[in-house]
Amino acid sequence: MKKRILVCEFHQESDTFNPIIYGVDSFASRRYAKGSEAYDICKKLPCAFHGMIDAVEKDGGEVIPSISLYGGSGGRVADEIMDLFKKGVKETLDACGKVDAVCASLHGAMCSESFDDACGEVLTFIRELVGEGVPMAASFDLHANITDKMLGAANILCGYQSYPHVDFYETGYRAASLCMRILRGEPTYLASVDVPMLAPPAGYTSLEEPFKSVIERGKKLIADGTLLDFTVFNVQPWLDVENLRSNVLAIADTEETAKKYSEEIAKMFFDARDSYMPDLMSIDEIIDLAESESTKKPVILADAADSPNGGAVGDSVSVALRMLERGSKITMGMFVVDPEAAAKAFEVGVGGETMFEVGGKFTPGIPGPIKAMGRVRSLHDGFFRQEGPAGKGFANDCGKTAVISFGSIDMMVCEKPGASGDPQILRHFGIEPKLYDLIVVKANTSFKVAYATFAGVICAADTPGAGASNLGSLKWTKLPRGLYPFDLPDDHMLAPARIWKK
Numbered sequence: 001m002k003k004r005i006l007v008c009e010f011h012q013e014s015d016t017f018n019p020i021i022y023g024v025d026s027f028a029s030r031r032y033a034k035g036s037e038a039y040d041i042c043k044k045l046p047c048a049f050h051g052m053i054d055a056v057e058k059d060g061g062e063v064i065p066s067i068s069l070y071g072g073s074g075g076r077v078a079d080e081i082m083d084l085f086k087k088g089v090k091e092t093l094d095a096c097g098k099v100d101a102v103c104a105s106l107h108g109a110m111c112s113e114s115f116d117d118a119c120g121e122v123l124t125f126i127r128e129l130v131g132e133g134v135p136m137a138a139s140f141d142l143h144a145n146i147t148d149k150m151l152g153a154a155n156i157l158c159g160y161q162s163y164p165h166v167d168f169y170e171t172g173y174r175a176a177s178l179c180m181r182i183l184r185g186e187p188t189y190l191a192s193v194d195v196p197m198l199a200p201p202a203g204y205t206s207l208e209e210p211f212k213s214v215i216e217r218g219k220k221l222i223a224d225g226t227l228l229d230f231t232v233f234n235v236q237p238w239l240d241v242e243n244l245r246s247n248v249l250a251i252a253d254t255e256e257t258a259k260k261y262s263e264e265i266a267k268m269f270f271d272a273r274d275s276y277m278p279d280l281m282s283i284d285e286i287i288d289l290a291e292s293e294s295t296k297k298p299v300i301l302a303d304a305a306d307s308p309n310g311g312a313v314g315d316s317v318s319v320a321l322r323m324l325e326r327g328s329k330i331t332m333g334m335f336v337v338d339p340e341a342a343a344k345a346f347e348v349g350v351g352g353e354t355m356f357e358v359g360g361k362f363t364p365g366i367p368g369p370i371k372a373m374g375r376v377r378s379l380h381d382g383f384f385r386q387e388g389p390a391g392k393g394f395a396n397d398c399g400k401t402a403v404i405s406f407g408s409i410d411m412m413v414c415e416k417p418g419a420s421g422d423p424q425i426l427r428h429f430g431i432e433p434k435l436y437d438l439i440v441v442k443a444n445t446s447f448k449v450a451y452a453t454f455a456g457v458i459c460a461a462d463t464p465g466a467g468a469s470n471l472g473s474l475k476w477t478k479l480p481r482g483l484y485p486f487d488l489p490d491d492h493m494l495a496p497a498r499i500w501k502k
């Protein structure tokens with residue numbers, strides 16, 4: 001008899017400082033599919049769901065495809081989507097009867113309107129449906145907030161081992177392979193080490209030291225057969241929730257090995273904590289640089305705090321406001337999410353001039369809007385394709401889009417955000433980044449490969465927003481005590497590893 005494995009997916013990255021609720025439409029425009037349709041769509045993509053399918057089938061199992069809900073980054077997920085997912089999984093189980101195991105592709109840093117730990121809630125819900133004896137594996141983003149609730153519900157948890165993320169398929173494959181291993185009755189132990197630390201994603205990548213060595217150490221332990229799996233979860237820090245922390249997991253065929261190496265990798269990861277804090281420049285310092293004739297242009301100001309890729313709104317005009325306040329004459333290009341201003345530009349028409357109020361309308365506490373005379377340069381339907389290398393060819397829909405000039409500032413104003421780290425979000429709409437003194441890029445790290453080919457200099461800015469790298473600038477209400485870089489004693493020792501589900 002073939003083993004029957006239910007595979008499901010619920011993927012979204014929440015930024016709780018973004019007040020806009022992430023609704024059904026946002027999922028529908030990316031991926032909302034069920035059953036064989038979910039199977040067929042995912043089989044064509046390099047995604048975790050696909051990796052799970054292949055690992056199960058390679059092992060002689062039968063995939064029972066359930067619901068796939070795949071969103072991007074944004075505010076909390078609407079409660080109705082949580083219900084939609086739960087209903088989808090329950091319907092699959094009701095229709096197929098008993099399953100031998102469950103594989104779930106999740107993000108791990110997802111909050112809903114009602115649940116801070118939405119992934120813990122989802123895994124617990126499935127656990128209650130299938131009972132304790134059924135192995136359950138879940139795959140996650142490297143930026144997941146792994147909670148005790150998740151660790152208590154699932155047997156296997158695996159996250160991406162790369163940042164920028166390139167191993168979506170592989171992570172699903174690892175999780176499902178380990179699930180099949182448990183079904184074969186082979187000893188499989190998962191150990192976790194809590195790491196009370198937050199790091200802004202603009203401050204590290206797995207391509208650079210010291211984070212690179214941490215990941216390489218784990219990979220070596222797998223290559224030489226010591227570990228079955230490991231993940232360093234460097235939590236996405238824009239989650240104002242009580243159970244916030246980073247985490248290191250290791251999976252091995254003995255408890256002792258899983259414990260020993262999760263502790264070793266966690267110590268390496270934690271000991272380098274000071275180096276994950278990015279060097280930030282003030283907006284004025286960067287404008288000064290762009291105004292200087294001796295600086296090679298364009299100067300790229302990375303406004304990670306307002307990166308829609310990271311879950312922020314994309315509505316900030318902090319840099320443009322400073323440019324206008326300073327009366328700066330240098331040329332600047334940027335994009336901003338403002339449906340009202342975009343609609344007004346359509347009323348005014350190309351070549352028309354009017355008083356605009358643009359930006360700063362959604363994210364609490366950020367400056368704006370800009371109130372100034374602007375001239376409408378062009379109008380668009382907001383469609384563009386990414387040039388990559390990340391996401392090359394992916395379609396984006398920014399809705400009604402206008403390019404409006406405020407003096408020497410050219411602003412792409414749109415209804416909803418697109419891939420903000422890709423130069424096409426400007427270039428496609430006639431704002432050629434190479435031709436400006438200063439370009440505002442609302443992204444953390446994803447933009448660097450494309451921009452590095454022509455940028456004069458790239459500067460990480462200390463800007464306000466729902467994805468601020470300056471973590472102390474955020475209005476926290478639930479931040480736990482004893483968390484780096486806030487109030488953790490310098491001599492803090494990590495707690496010993498814990499073993500889950502023997």
Ligand SMILES: [Zn+2]
Nearest residue numbers: 141142143165
């Ligand atoms: Zn991530």
